[in-house]
Amino acid sequence: MADNSLSNIKKLLKEVRHPFIDSTLFELGFFKSIEKKNNKLIIVLAFPFENIPIKDQLIALVKGPLNKLNLDIKIKITVMNQKELQNFLNKEQKNWIG
């Protein structure tokens, strides 16, 4: 049976990499919170800006490793604060794959 403990969920999410920056979403500050109540998982993702074109792509990447866990996943979206944004931009500049 799949391990759907919160610690395993966090472990899986920590491996999710940004498609265009050589860093994980965790390192870039995308995960604002991860909460689990029974079978329901609520993930709050903080994006650097509103309406970024790769929003759906990033959400799919986050859901990907959790698909086998049979959870009711809800993703909420927010925007990074200035400090989080600065961290993101620094890492984006340093680790851009292009």
Add this chain to the structure above:
Amino acid sequence: MAEELILKVKNLRVKANGEEIIKNLSFNVGRGEFFIILGPNGAGKTTLFKALLGLIPYKGEIAWNRKNIKFGYLPERLSRSEFKKIPISIREFYRFKEDSEEKISKILKAVGLKGDKFLEKNPGNLSSGQFQRILIGWALLGDPEVLFFDEPTTGIDIGGEENIYSLLRKFWQERNLTILLITHDLNIVYGYATNVLCLHKNGICSGPPRKVLTPQLLEDLYGNKIKFYKHTH
């Protein structure tokens, strides 16, 4: 030219390190275009890519025609020597993006690397042409509709370069991709571009290459040392 627009950019302004790199840039890209961005170093080509992907702040309007477009990127900065430093196989590299072994095998075959023997190899130990194919395969994982390519042929020989562009053209046609590509190579522009966008300090131009790339414009872009030899074969 494609009729349906996939991207509209209007009055785009982007700053990098306090300096305005892109000023009032407007252009459109049709679905299914092989759209090439041309310009000297420092003109803002890579900055433009980052803005189009929503990775950096900007002013103005960038409108993709749908919310859930899937984007792919060919990572130019990943080199064979970087891969040689880390013990990673092609399978492990592809698994960052794709879990399905079947899809990984399919994409390897599609880029012309047949046989599972490749999956266990370190990408750094491949020939330069094979390495570029691996990167193209990586960019195509996840079935993107729009592909960004930034100087994908840096550091490979001319024979390999032709093969890579042939491969790009094959995927472009087969998968009805929209390709946005940065290059300095005018042979690639004339050979492949449906439309070209030129970025330089004194302004911009956009349109079909044979219409907009006048000798005067090329001199403005690259100085008077530019020479273009049109292939006749």
